Amino acid sequence: MKNSFPKTPALLRQRLKEYWRYLNHWFLNTPERALLEAQQAAQRIRNIEIEHFDNKKISSESVKYTENVMSYWQGYLDKNLTIIKIRLAEFQLSRGIINISNSVLLEKLKVIDEVVEKYAIKDEQISNSGLGSTYPPLQINRSEIKKQPDSSNINDIKATLPPQSTGVFPRSIRKTVNRIKSDLAPQAEEEFVRNYRVSRNRTIIALRFMIILITVPLLTQYLSKEFLVTPILERIRGENATQIFINSDMEKEALHELHNFQQSLKFEYLLNQAPPLSSELTQEKIKDKAFEISEEFRNKSNSNIGNVFADLISLVSFSIVIALSKREIMILKSFMDTVVYGLSDSAKAFLIILVTDIFVGFHSPDGWEVLLAGLAEHLGLPASRNVIFLFIATFPVILNTIFKYWIFRYLSRLSPSALATLKEMDE
Template sequence: MNPIPRSITRTLFRFRTELTSESRSLAIHELEVAKYKASVSLRYLAGLVVLPWVISISFQKGLEPWVTNWWNTNQSPKILDYIEEESILGRFEKIEELFMLERMVEDSLETDSPDPRIENQKKMIQLVKMYNQDCIQIMLYLLTNIMGSLILSAYLILGKHKLAILNSWIQELFYSLSDTTKAFYILLATDLCIGFHSPHGWELLINWIFENYGLAHNERIISGLVSTFPVILDTIFKYWIFRRLNRTSPSLVVIYHSINE
């Protein structure tokens, strides 16, 4: 491990080159490298943002007829018992309550009402159609998210070189800021991820992941994840401050602790 911070060695190297005739060529080279890093990083970052949306839209449109046909002809009883069981029972209770309310209103108005058995059959048919459509959408989202995750993972693995350039570019942008600005952004990020109000955001994120991957809602698992993730992130962040920032920028650590207090 090099005991001298990179900022000091870089400054000494630039000072040495300025004393020689290499300063102009070095400046041109650094400008070209900076442009290349910015161009590659922005394109790669745009791909990370746009690719999931393109995958989601294209796969949903392409797979919907196939999933609908498969579900209507070869649906599994286990899937029927597992996916959205509580949701469908809750909808049935709501429809039954609405039907009873309609019956009470019609009886109070003393109007001629149709046969209750026919109305029950209509409501049940409507409920089955709603349930069937919900199951199709869940299966469609599940397949789309799995395939999207595989494609995105392949994009990250195949683009390791570009990912390294993006990481280097972000680090250079971060270290080019003043210590006060860096402390502000670090404090903002930590408050969003591990702050006092962060558990509600983590709960929404985990619920969204469960819904998109067709997992049944489990309050115990979600509560455990919500209480665990911020602790893990807080430990990683404190280790990062101790390991990295104390060595590269001690003044930033002092400013951060002063603002945090």
């Protein structure tokens, strides 16, 4: 990796100019490149429609395929629609910086729009299904509000629900009859299959987005550190850098390791397991060990500095994923709400007690201390015990207050039985 850099300043400047010209050319071609990739993805969808779906939309309604075959084409469709979405976002972002306009771009956009418009209904079904509340909105009686004096209590303002229809039979019997009628309707099976597919697609999108949120920052951090940050640091710091340690803790650790090596030589000599060494030979061994330790801690210092820049790049990549995934975030939120609200009251209470005990419980300070010390070592910072203890004395208290407020304000309203179970388990 070190030999990949030029040795002389002139070659280095020439190489940097070449890199700059390449990056400049790559940046200026970003709008056309992004739009071309989006058009290619749209064309792939059109080819599948022509060859396998009689020039119709990729759907089970167009051609009767088996479920496994349809699942394959559905995955192929989702993949290309995602490519179109990402590349169009890249095109719009880069076009705001680089102002270009020609007839070729308009033709490509026309081809893309023709494909995307066919599958807009699919996206609406996935995003709308399960994302909104099924209850009718409350309607405020504004005439009653105007009649109230200015000093009236806010609790006197009544929210009027839609009028409930009354009949001869109780509501439960009517609901049961309506459910039976809907189950026996001719389109009941198609409706069930459609709802199942929408639910399955929503679950696949949510799980895939969770994996992306985890893997993209980790891969970005690792790749940027190994192939970008570390080579630059090794070139800048050099092999003969006098500053080996970036904090006092690393220096103390290196001196402690060298002292242990000296004591081990003396211990082996006293046990007659090693021949007596002259002072010159002993100093030579100690010098070699010191050089080995310096190399080890120089690499460790470079790694810690590289972690800082790689983590920042990883944070930027995570922010980009969040900014480009508003629809996926809504679907993930709906999926998490379904999972959480589907738990029993005992399971909800168990998870709340588990989370609170881990982060704000009696034994949590030990865990916070280990976590903060590991973070300081990862970033190459000295692990100051005063800072760690100050953090432990304030942050878990704030978390505990937030947990108690959430339990008092929301859990008592959303799930009173879970709150009662929580109190029983806590006692």
